[in-house]
């Protein structure tokens with residue numbers, strides 16, 4: 001297909017993950033959401049770049065390695081490989097995997113720091129403050145007090161820490177940051193932080209005033225990126241990590257990708273992404289990412305006290321949803337079903353989501369087995385019996401009006417708006433409403449009764465055409481969320497979208513494909529096993 005389909009680029013990132021730990025639902029969730037966005041944009045025909053990776057220079061990596069008698073690099077290699085293997089197994093379609101211990105990253109970061117030192121935005125000073133060891137971050141005095149000197153994430157006491165460091169002149173950017181977060185255009189740029197509730201929290205902290213922040217540390221035990229021309233100073237792991245988004249695409253072939261369209265993150269790391277990162281970019285004279293989207297958390301009650309308010313998962317509380325548990329869901333219900341659950345029941349938006357097994361089975365049965373799967377079986381069965389297994393003739397102009405109350409253009413527009421708002425459950429709902437429309441249409445018209453009447457064959461065919469055509473449309477809209485099941489459905493319906501995308505560098509043509517009447521009468525339909533067998537118990 002010609003390059004004309006590449007109207008624009010789309011660059012989406014996930015946080016890069018600490019390698020001190022094995023992957024769990026937090027990592028899988030953010031990465032899966034990013035994968036769905038990447039697939040959607042590819043389906044729309046946009047040249048998409050999807051980046052994930054690992055954040056390796058944390059002090060806890062040195063500790064974890066030491067405890068196992070390994071070098072930090074060995075430990076990082078082992079865990080980075082595990083993240084990569086996990087994402088591969090989960091069908092994540094990232095275009096690159098950056099590791100902060102790679103030279104391609106380190107040399108760029110040293111260059112950025114040199115520039116900031118030269119411009120005076122990074123200067124030498126002394127710092128004393130409250131430090132959250134688990135999160136590897138300093139907490140400002142006022143906030144530390146509010147938090148009762150405990151980490152809001154791990155609950156462990158904050159520790160008092162004093163260092164000679166390089167500082168970044170964050171305070172200099174207070175006013176610009178405030179205006180950006182208030183939604184103003186600053187120097188021709190906008191910077192969107194979502195959801196709204198999170199943006200407001202950040203904004204009120206900015207209005208309280210910003211202090212300069214340390215960007216280097218001493219005593220990193222040789223693990224980290226050295227500050228240029230300064231003995232013993234290592235670049236603070238958070239600064240090192242944030243630069244991954246830029247360093248990975250700061251090459252001749254990829255430079256056009258910057259700025260990123262969306263940094264997808266969890267709410268616990270929003271401060272760095274909504275305040276420190278844009279300020280550093282302004283200091284470097286680089287364009288700001290267009291958007292930061294901070295989802296909330298998956299939570300689960302602790303074992304000992306199931307009635308206690310659900311709290312964030314942590315190893316010490318024993319309420320983590322492990323990789324093994326997620327793999328078990330994928331094995332039992334399919335990977336697509338796991339993705340559907342994460343997309344529709346997950347903590348996008350400002351509220352946390354409870355991870356509960358019963359809810360998984362309920363969602364699966366209600367939406368996938370009884371609605372989507374059942375509708376596909378019903379329609380293909382009837383076409384098998386009444387139309388000799390081939391797509392019948394139908395109304396290829398106005399037939400959609402029988403299935404849906406809304407015009408197709410409006411439906412596609414709703415889908416697009418949901419997608420642009422990172423509202424995956426909204427996207428799924430648009431598609432599932434189409435499926436519900438098919439069921440309603442069958443109930444109203446009763447083709448299984450009609451077929452017994454003389455001279456009604458064409459009418460029955462037209463009804464079933466509209467049903468199959470609507471399911472085709474629904475499968476296109478569901479593809480970013482459940483690619484493999486949708487591709488299976490395409491195969492059964494004789495549709496070659498998967499091959500067309502492959503032939504076009506992974507890019508589709510949603511605008512051209514999501515039109516009424518493209519399903520060809522006469523195409524043989526394969527019945528196949530139920531796409532989503534009902535799950536008992």
Ligand code: MSP
Nearest residue numbers: 015016017018026027055241242265266297298313
């Ligand atoms: N290394 C930093 C990020 C640097 S980005 C420049 C980091 N890594 S992390 O491995 O600890 O966590 C990464 C992400 O996982 C965060 O966005 C966090 O919100 C997410 N999650 C961790 N636990 C989670 C849940 N229980 N639920 C949903 N996501 C959560 O932070």
